[in-house]
Amino acid sequence: MELNNILNKVSDFTKDFGNKLISELSNAIANNKLTNESKIKLQDKTRDIIKSHGEVYEVKNRGVYKYSLDSKYEELQKGMYLGQEKGFYILDDGGNLRYDEELNKTIKNEINIEKSSILKQQQKEMDEFRKVGEIYIVDELGDDERYVYLTRKSDNKEMQDFNISDGLYDKIKENNKNGKKTELTWNGKIYEIK
Numbered sequence: 001m002e003l004n005n006i007l008n009k010v011s012d013f014t015k016d017f018g019n020k021l022i023s024e025l026s027n028a029i030a031n032n033k034l035t036n037e038s039k040i041k042l043q044d045k046t047r048d049i050i051k052s053h054g055e056v057y058e059v060k061n062r063g064v065y066k067y068s069l070d071s072k073y074e075e076l077q078k079g080m081y082l083g084q085e086k087g088f089y090i091l092d093d094g095g096n097l098r099y100d101e102e103l104n105k106t107i108k109n110e111i112n113i114e115k116s117s118i119l120k121q122q123q124k125e126m127d128e129f130r131k132v133g134e135i136y137i138v139d140e141l142g143d144d145e146r147y148v149y150l151t152r153k154s155d156n157k158e159m160q161d162f163n164i165s166d167g168l169y170d171k172i173k174e175n176n177k178n179g180k181k182t183e184l185t186w187n188g189k190i191y192e193i194k
Helices: 002-031 036-051 101-129 166-177
Strands: 056-060 063-067 087-091 097-099 135-141 148-152 158-161 183-186 191-193
Touching: 036 056, 036 063, 036 101, 087 101, 101 158, 135 166, 166 191
Parallel strands: none
Antiparallel strands: 056 063, 056 087, 087 097, 135 148, 135 183, 148 158, 183 191
């Protein structure tokens, strides 16, 4: 009897610990920003992940979308009931949407793993893009988010970068307002105006 109590407590602890770990991983991934190129990769991978689970319906953006192996993109299913919470559903035998909690956990976990992989690849590409002493031309400045699109002058390679201070962002914005092109250099830690 006492052994069962101990096993139950260990089971509860590991379950809570696992849920907390998954939650922290999800938060860490959410706080990392994806470039526009990486967002498109993640959207494509997300569709593939969902479709790999057969015919799946997702409630999002005030619509119901169907994913299936037959179509490349999800399809908006007009006229389906939208009273459900956001998430992934399957059709029951009566043709009604049924929320599948296990399917939701599995898909969200697979998407988080893919996002983590894309973030690692993005960081690797950023590290290769940023070279000490190189000159970078600012092509575009983000409005909603603080980022810059840069072209490396030596080889015309382009990249979206989030590593920009508030002060530098404001200075580039001011230069743009005055019709002046901004050139930056990478000092190993941050960008500086050349």
